[in-house]
Amino acid sequence: MxxxxxxxxxxxxxxxxxxxxxxxxxxEDRARRLLESCGCGEIRxxxxxxxxxxxxxxxxxxxIVNKEMFYVPAKDEEAGPDALRRMVLRPEAxxxxxxxxxxxxxxxxxxxxxxxxxxxxxxxxxxxQKGRLRQFTQIGAEFLGSPSPGTxxxxxxxxxxxxxxxxxxxxxxxxxxxxxxACRPDYLTALQAFARTRVASxxxxxRARAEKNPLRLFDCKQPGCRTVMAGAPNxxxxxxxxxxxxxxxxxxxxxxxxxxxxxxxxxxxxxxYYTRTVFEVVSQNLGAQNAVAAGGRYDNLIAExxxxxxxxxxxxxxxxxxxxxxxxxxxxxxFDVFVVDPGPDLAATFAQVTQLRRQGVRVGxxxxxxxxxxxxxxxxxxxxxxxxxxxxxxxxxxxxxxMTSGEQTGLAWDQVAVRVLGKHE
RNA sequence: GUGGACGUAGUUCAACUGGUUAGAGCGCCAGGUUGUGGUCCUGGAUGUUGCGGGUUCGAGUCCCGUCGCCCACCCCA
Numbered sequence: 399m400x401x402x403x404x405x406x407x408x409x410x411x412x413x414x415x416x417x418x419x420x421x422x423x424x425x426e427d428r429a430r431r432l433l434e435s436c437g438c439g440e441i442r443x444x445x446x447x448x449x450x451x452x453x454x455x456x457x458x459x460x461x462i463v464n465k466e467m468f469y470v471p472a473k474d475e476e477a478g479p480d481a482l483r484r485m486v487l488r489p490e491a492x493x494x495x496x497x498x499x500x501x502x503x504x505x506x507x508x509x510x511x512x513x514x515x516x517x518x519x520x521x522x523x524x525x526x527q528k529g530r531l532r533q534f535t536q537i538g539a540e541f542l543g544s545p546s547p548g549t550x551x552x553x554x555x556x557x558x559x560x561x562x563x564x565x566x567x568x569x570x571x572x573x574x575x576x577x578x579x580a581c582r583p584d585y586l587t588a589l590q591a592f593a594r595t596r597v598a599s600x601x602x603x604x605r606a607r608a609e610k611n612p613l614r615l616f617d618c619k620q621p622g623c624r625t626v627m628a629g630a631p632n633x634x635x636x637x638x639x640x641x642x643x644x645x646x647x648x649x650x651x652x653x654x655x656x657x658x659x660x661x662x663x664x665x666x667x668x669x670x671y672y673t674r675t676v677f678e679v680v681s682q683n684l685g686a687q688n689a690v691a692a693g694g695r696y697d698n699l700i701a702e703x704x705x706x707x708x709x710x711x712x713x714x715x716x717x718x719x720x721x722x723x724x725x726x727x728x729x730x731x732x733f734d735v736f737v738v739d740p741g742p743d744l745a746a747t748f749a750q751v752t753q754l755r756r757q758g759v760r761v762g763x764x765x766x767x768x769x770x771x772x773x774x775x776x777x778x779x780x781x782x783x784x785x786x787x788x789x790x791x792x793x794x795x796x797x798x799x800x801m802t803s804g805e806q807t808g809l810a811w812d813q814v815a816v817r818v819l820g821k822h823e
Numbered sequence: 824g825u826g827g828a829c830g831u832a833g834u835u836c837a838a839c840u841g842g843u844u845a846g847a848g849c850g851c852c853a854g855g856u857u858g859u860g861g862u863c864c865u866g867g868a869u870g871u872u873g874c875g876g877g878u879u880c881g882a883g884u885c886c887c888g889u890c891g892c893c894c895a896c897c898c899c900a
Contacts, residue, residue: 678900
């Protein structure tokens with residue numbers, strides 16, 4: 399890493415070179431295939447949204463909205479005094495999807511269930527650490543329009559299959575219900591009442607949480623608070639009949655596809671829009687940021703954004719975190735053939751190479767005149783299956799060498815493509 | 824926003840309690856008889872020790888500042 403470089407990239411945003419980009423591709427390709435197999439079509443929403451969308455959708459009290467937004471100054475005159483804060487780089491995509499659904503009146507043009515997946519960068523102004531970047535990539539799926547527990551199971555099921563297919567090592571699926579407007583308030587008061595009786599044993603942060611956002615009490619890592627919270631009321635005992643039934647059915651559906659989540663009553667969400675089912679997939683092999691994917695049901699979000707009452711469930715996965723867990727695979731060679739022509743005049747070779755490329759052969763050629771030995775080393779390093787020797791005194795006849803067997807044959811340029819492509823098709 | 828650690832060749836790291844021309848592996852380049860890679864052998868190049876200041880006869884080593892990076896907290900994918 400070059401130090402003191404004046405044009406340094408922005409903190410928490412990284413460059414992805416080809417060697418790493420292929421891992422992204424692998425992951426994205428798999429996600430696309432799987433998500434399309436269950437009816438999700440790709441949706442692309444803008445990277446920039448009005449701030450109010452997230453204030454309303456994600457929640458005024460959340461950290462994402464309060465301290466993690468990247469503001470984009472608005473230039474339009476009607477923006478007014480708040481111009482600096484009018485727009486943001488999206489911190490997540492669910493609110494955008496919901497907004498797009500409402501704004502484009504999808505419920506009227508295409509009534510019924512809509513399913514989308516998205517894939518792209520998200521921005522959060524946080525201090526970077528392991529598994530946390532300021533620009534990171536999420537793959538997500540949103541199933542709009544179905545209140546059925548089967549849809550929850552379907553969403554969770556594809557997520558699980560997606561992750562399993564990547565061979566990421568041990569993953570745990572945590573599941574919980576955060577209730578609905580009918581039962582959650584009761585639970586919150588019960589939890590708060592409990593916390594208030596124990597303020598003396600809680601850390602400073604937790605005392606604030608007890609008043610402001612009691613659900614967060616479960617997240618504290620202080621041993622003292624954890625002990626206290628072990629005796630806290632369990633939300634599972636406070637769910638209303640409908641929420642309880644919903645969860646039971648989700649579990650039943652999941653059981654039929656061989657997915658068994660670990661019921662974790664302390665699992666809560668950082669975003670306000672969740673109702674009922676919430677889930678998270680965690681890995682033991684990451685740092686403190688151990689969640690690789692998370693999601694849940696959000697039955698009120700779309701209505702909250704002035705859309706038609708539309709229940710929905712979705713999730714998103716952190717691509718960079720998944721990448722950390724992805725097992726190493728042998729890199730694909732860049733070329734089928736690497737040309738060894740020590741020159742001095744490479745114009746004719748260049749023309750022949752271009753012909754080969756037009757026929758779909760991946761050919762490596764370097765114009766820098768070097769020794770045959772040096773060029774051979776380059777050929778070897780690229781992993782090309784074949785080396786093609788061009789001699790200045792026999793421009794029509796070339797030598798094709800198989801790098802693994804070492805065997806070498808003389809042939810004309812126009813025979814190369816057939817020979818090379820034929821060998822491994 | 825808070826706390827802690829770190830910053831030495833391309834890279835991974837070394838340099839006793841401050842002491843002379845800052846080293847090694849890997850990588851890179853070139854050779855190993857006159858155009859054929861991977862192994863092996865030989866040789867070679869490369870650092871304003873992140874930057875600025877201070878202490879000292881003397882600083883890569885100590886102190887302060889600054890920038891960067893990492894890890895953790897907060898929070899979260």
